[in-house]
Amino acid sequence: MTSLKGEDATITGRVRIGNEHVNQTECMRRAKTKGAHRAATDISSSTTLLIWGGLPVNVVSDPDREYSRKLIKADDRRRDGDHVHVVDEAGFASLLRRQPAHCLRLTKARRTVVVERPEGQGILGGPLKIRKPTTREGNALTVDLSKLDAATEAHEKTLRALERHLHGHDIRVHAPLNTAPRFDVGWANGSRVFVGEVKSLSATDQDQQIRLGIGQLLDYQQQLLPQKVTPVLILERKPRDQRWRDLCHRLRIVVTYAPKFPDV
Secondary structure, three states, rough: OOOOOOEEEEEEEEEEEEEEEEOHHHHHHHHHHHHOOEEEEEOOOOOOEEEEEEOOOOEEOOOOHHHHHHHHHHHHHHOOOOOEEEEHHHHHHHHOOOOOOOOEEEEEEEEEEEEOOOOOOOOOOOOOOOOOOOOOOOOOOOOOOOHHHHHHHHHHHHHHHHHHHHHHOOEEEEOOOOOOOOEEEEEEEEEEEEEOOOOOOOOOOHHHHHHHHHHHHHHHHOOOOOOOOEEEEOOOOOOOOOOHHHHHHOOOOOEEEEOOOOOO
8 A cells, every 4th residue: 555545544553653662543544644534443334444553473362362353353344355454663664754655464263363565574675776976065064062072971970870879889980901891891690790881871872782791792792702701781871772672682682771780
């Protein structure tokens, strides 16, 4: 499908657009601004489009969950010859940009609905357009020193707070040896060795800082092989987006943040 215009849309689950989680009320508002005839959270006989959000998996097997019931109803409508478009959050984002979205296939076995996504759905967009290189004047790239100073101050403040926290648990903090990677802080607790990278979040882009910290920690871990170390991402405050904690958990990176430094 190529447009929201005239569609009677039903929204289920949490929808993520770009890096932003958008609640259902806001999703309905955005759908209407792009021409949807109706946008609601309930599925009815007039529904023509189901926007399926918040589920990274392809198999929905819990019939008691609201999102399962809606998918099952959409599949039942299709089997009766009344087609209901189904798009995931990536498809919805495309429709909001007035770009085509794949209508997802549904396969039903007993009380399980399987969502069949095309290869690259939600990842691969249109053809890559390679732009011609441009030239810049020598003074075109500048650094905001006030932000840099603020970030440095926040970095040191977070590091001092962590030192006090660990000292309260009779743990001494260490700088890296000259022959070791340049991590911000290290410590030992029993037989476990931890290497930490501190990232300030106040005066800079959170996503950029956290990505940088994760990359640095993975690099330190690799450089220190065959020794086993536990990498720790130490943040000025709790990150806004839960996805960073989920990613670090998958990578076995401990995430902690001021002022209480949980999990450390």
